Amino acid sequence: MAEINCTQVTEFSLMGFTEEPVAQVTLFLMFLLIYLFTILGNLGMIALIRASPQLHSPMYYFLGNLAFVDLCSSTGITPKMLVDFMSEKKGIAYVGCVAQVFIFDLFGMTECFLLAMMAYDRYMAICHPLVYPLVMSPKYCFQLVTGSYLMGLTNGMGQTICMSSLSFCGSRVIHLFFCDISPLISLSTSNTTLSRIILTTSASLFGLSSGLIVLVSYVAIVSAILNIRSAEGMRKAFSTCASHITTVSIFYGTSLFVYLKPSSDSSRDDKWAAVVYTVVTPMLNPLIYSLRNTEVKEALRRLTKPK
Template identity: 70%
Template sequence: MAGSNCSQATEFILAGFPEAPAAQVAQFLLFLLTYLVTILGNLGMIALIRVSPLLHSPMYYFLGNLAFVNLCTSTIITPRMLAGVLLGKKGITYAGCMAQVFTFDLFEMVECVLLVVMAYDRYVAVCHPLLYPLVMSPERCSRLVTGSYLLGLINGVGQTISMSSLFFCGSSAIDLFFCDISLLISLSTSNTTLSLNIMRTSSLLGVSSILVVLVSYMVIISTVLSTSSAGGKRQALSTCASHLTTVSTFYGSLIFMYLIPRSETSRGGDRWAAVLYTVVTPMLNPLIYGLRNQVVKEAWRRLRKRRSVARYTGGVGDSLGFL
């Protein structure tokens, strides 16, 4: 009905940028540095996992995929935001907004599922170590990762179809720096029932993933506390600490952004939660695993040793058995 009374919006205004020039420059430099660290950290993590046999295990296979997802999530949001902050280009075309909705929601769901898969991996490793090679076989790991991308694709397609069926005849200003689904729904002048139902289904899957992760770690902690060996407790906790930190950062910002009613939060709080969720978290994950995980540290140390030996022996270091 709305479509017969007005013309569909061809452009949205991303109004989540500061107006003061000094604030714009400071935020541009901060976000640019964050994005560069994100690119280098996640690419470095992917490369290290590929070249280091020490990291050829299910946990790091999942971590490599998580790094790829973080890389994609940041690239979907940050370059467009940098252009908006520096050049003042607040407009985004309707097609560009729908493309951002599709890709962002695709990788958002993939990350949710991957975090659940990683929690399951740690549960099997700590609670059923003898069955671990059988349960987390290469074939099953591949299926789990493929399933996460399929669920992400379904989520992205569903959200995009529901958004493309809406009409936007009134205000086209989005009070964030990217096309957020909840804000797009609030701007629509047509029936939003389908979009709301799809968004609620996606949110329900997100909440379910949080519960699965929490239950997994409750069982893990219970198993660790019942372990008599202090060394065993230390080793088990060290393998889970990095993942717990990643889960806390991702889900904490996700809850603040989407599950707390907007009437209870300020606009500034929403914006900074979005920054944490879309810009900071993808940067933190490789740093968390690089700084807290002893196996990753050892793999990096061996790689440097290997290159150092190859440099001083004319490339024969590999034949000496160095990793």
């Protein structure tokens, strides 16, 4: 009877960070700067990779796609958050919420697999350098990247279908600054068994598998580096994957904190952790790879050097 009398939801309310006007203006300016740096940094990384022949290698092919994914995922969330800081009513239409769920899960899972492919690339470069050029061919790299996008697309479509099957007759307040499937399942008044199965299966098959690839790759990489006799050789080997280790640690660390901690949808700490992997990490990635990578700095120097 409750399902029959349930009115079709047309809008959700997003729980902001604060209601204080001064704090909202401060946060608006801070996140606006972060978003601008995200756009400039990732577009700049993509342009630099395409314009520099010395960066036309598997590692930077993956990095260019990572920059594109970061740009898209941040654009799907940050502009709406900025508007909410300046709006008295922090609402999002049902269609807009569905779009955010799709974009977030599409590019979020794609990033997981791209990070896994980058770890596999470093494994091949360090542990099997003689066959690396043969194995990591342009065709194979294209297949790996395409597979990452397909995994993300499958996850995004699955979570979107999951949301479309839910009914919302009670509270419509989402305790986050964007629409995510987990708090939506908690808000639903319909039977969420199938939705939870889809969410758990997706996290297990996609999230854990990509994380396992990263873990196994770096266990083998560390083992190989420790077997290098010269200190200079160890330093060079470690420097080739230091940037990627930093990115993986930030992305997976904050993601696991949010999704594995009980009642994450109502925790203020979890909300700020979500800020890190949805807003801050896309800005940090191009900085991490440019400041800690000598090849990127050299390519940038050549492009900016006067003729």
